[in-house]
Amino acid sequence: MTSSPAEPQGLRERKKARTRAAIQRHALRLFRERGYAATTVDQIAAAAEISPSTFFRYFPTKEATVLYDALDPLMVEAALAQPAELSLMGALRATLREVYERMPEDAWQDERDRQLLVFNEPELRAPMLEQYGDGIDLLADLAARRVGRSATDFEVRNWAGAVVGVVLAAFYTAGGDPDRLLHSLDDAFAHLEAGLPL
Amino acid sequence: MTSSPAEPQGLRERKKARTRAAIQRHALRLFRERGYAATTVDQIAAAAEISPSTFFRYFPTKEATVLYDALDPLMVEAALAQPAELSLMGALRATLREVYERMPEDAWQDERDRQLLVFNEPELRAPMLEQYGDGIDLLADLAARRVGRSATDFEVRNWAGAVVGVVLAAFYTAGGDPDRLLHSLDDAFAHLEAGLPL
DNA sequence: AATATTTTGAGAGCTACTCTCATTTGGTAG
DNA sequence: CTACCAAATGAGAGTAGCTCTCAAAATATT
Helix, strand or coil, X not given: CCCCCCCCCCHHHHXXXXXXXXXHHHHHHHHHHHCCCCCCHHHHHHHHCCCHHHHHHHCCCCCHHHHCCCHHHHHHHHHHCCCCCCCHHHHHHHHXXXXXXXXXXXXXXXXXXXXXXXXXXXXXXXXXXXXXXXXXXXXXXXXXXXXXXXXXXXXXXXXXHHHHHHHXXXXXXXXXXXXXXXXXXXXXXXXXXXXXXX | CCCCCXXXXXXXXXXXXXXXXXXHHHHHHHHHXXXXXXXXXXXXXXXXXXXXXXXXXXXXXXXXXXXXXXHHHHHHHHHHCCCCCCCHHHHHHHHHHHHHHHCCHHHHHHHHHHHHHHHHCHHHHHHHHHHHHHHHHHHHHHHHHHHCCCCCCHHHHHHHHXXXXXXXXXXXXXXXXXXXXXXXXXXXXXHHXXXXXX
């Protein structure tokens, strides 16, 4: 049986989406109000009006409520849509600008909170870095398509690693402030493109 | 310089050092035999013949038994001792070669086990990556000294980030095999020095 | 309306980690 | 050798993240 692609599916799906959003919203609010460590999963569950066991059906860990990055899929989509005449690095910079420009103000505010939280809670940094690790694969894939080489090519992966490293450094330098991060990243990419002269 | 002999301390100090080493040795052995997750702190404590509470007096977390990197201080020392005529990247490569060449075979074997363990246990990757994050500061410091700029200089930190990123990518590519990693790193640094052409 | 499937809540259980307090052990001075 | 102090240890209780099981409730299907 072929089901219609996307859109508002059955009642079940919509309810699940709502529950998921509610958990995340309450979690982030509580983290902001009382701090990450001081907030227990039970408290989040109570605020979202679900049982603690249900919490773990929606998020594998407490961290995951913070770390799910809504921007990532948008980035991938935007990156693939960049015109072919742009250089690899040019495409990257354009992608970044596009995604952030198109983001509505409330989403932007959420992103601000999220990044600040991650930056200030040491417990959250490690798992965030793990996501950066996955970013290498993503970027290697993008680069591979653009320059017509394999995603497992050593130089392609090396390039992707450097980009991720540069983003990481910018994140630390920006102190969890996404506005500063955005500006730093453009400079960082320019510096990278120039061959990182010191 | 504190390259002090540091030999005959009091009995207390020596006993502590022995206890610490025993805990770590048994921990790594058990991890190898039964897997990281399947080994409990209580089991490690029992094997090392200490109480569970004492375990946490020696290591802040279970992870720490794996993640303590004996190479880091050696790297820093070797890096600072590199002759001034070498380029920044040249000094980095020389440092790497030196430290690994001087490492005795048994330490090398331990390092192999350690890296393989970290690579294969997802739970250990995040904290390892966190160490990589700290590596940015270390490298920025080194670079700053060598090129006579500030360690907070944007370009210096950007360079350090790229180096860490490249190391990270190499680690993933090497699959936790330090022999491969060592070779890949030299290529990776050469590619970086050339400006990461694709 | 009856039935099949999915989602949920309740609760028990495991383990990493923290804290407190009494006991032991190593170092030192009379 | 004895007495004393400080550091290290062990025992135990407690917290919280996370897993698992099972029965009840909600939703989809016929």
